[in-house]
Amino acid sequence: MKSLPLLLLLCTGTIAAQDKNMFTLNDGSVHFSVPSAWTAIMEKSDGNPQAIVFQVHDPAAQGTDDAATITVKTRQLKSPADYPEAVQNEILLSKSQAGYEVQPGSDGSGNHRYYVLRGKTRYEVRDRFVLIGTIAAQVRCQRPLLDATSRDWAAAWDSGCSSVTASVH
Numbered sequence: 001m002k003s004l005p006l007l008l009l010l011c012t013g014t015i016a017a018q019d020k021n022m023f024t025l026n027d028g029s030v031h032f033s034v035p036s037a038w039t040a041i042m043e044k045s046d047g048n049p050q051a052i053v054f055q056v057h058d059p060a061a062q063g064t065d066d067a068a069t070i071t072v073k074t075r076q077l078k079s080p081a082d083y084p085e086a087v088q089n090e091i092l093l094s095k096s097q098a099g100y101e102v103q104p105g106s107d108g109s110g111n112h113r114y115y116v117l118r119g120k121t122r123y124e125v126r127d128r129f130v131l132i133g134t135i136a137a138q139v140r141c142q143r144p145l146l147d148a149t150s151r152d153w154a155a156a157w158d159s160g161c162s163s164v165t166a167s168v169h
Contacts, residue, residue: 020167025050025074026135032072032168035160041069049075056157060148066121068143068157070164075136086136087129094127118144128165139165 020033025045034054042053051073058068075086091112094100099117103124106113112127125142141161143149 023052023072025052025072025137026076030072030074030132030135030137030168032139032164034070034164038070038160049073056143056160058143058146058149058153058157060146060150060153061144064121064144064146065119066144066146069140070161071138071140071142072164072168073138073140075138077134077136080131080134083131083136090127090129090138094125115145121145126161130168132169137168139168141165 021036021038022031022033023040024031038054038056040052041055042051044051051071054070056068056070061067077083077086087110094112094114094116097116099115099122101115103113103115105111110129112129114125114127116123116125121144123142123144125140128139130137130139139161141157141164143157
């Protein structure tokens with residue numbers, strides 16, 4: 001009888017794991033997972049940098065040029081000492097975008113949250129940076145701020161973005 005709760009826990013973990021797709025970059029040095037419903041729309045897994053871009057379907061964006069995406073990007077560094085400069089370079093690129101406005105909660109280093117304009121649409125963007133050995137990894141979650149986007153979709157987006165960010169190692 002004592003093994004029943006353990007069996008249920010293992011089954012639950014297996015089911016949860018099956019709902020995720022695992023990906024790697026940099027010849028397997030960087031691992032992460034995304035929800036299985038997300039579609040990989042671009043992959044560059046050679047050279048430096050490397051990246052995989054996922055599109056997350058928002059019914060509110062149907063028929064528009066707007067799209068919610070998650071990008072996991074890596075850059076091989078010469079040494080870990082180059083990491084702060086790599087992060088600052090990415091933040092400077094962000095600041096040069098049209099309509100750039102920093103969000104509260106952005107700490108300016110490992111967690112950069114901001115808004116930009118893509119055409120006439122305002123986007124929320126979250127960049128999270130992490131150092132893995134000598135590899136600078138960046139997770140960029142960006143979504144259009146559309147009036148028709150449901151609260152449930154936005155909550156699922158937030159959860160998905162957080163889970164991808166937490167899975168990068």
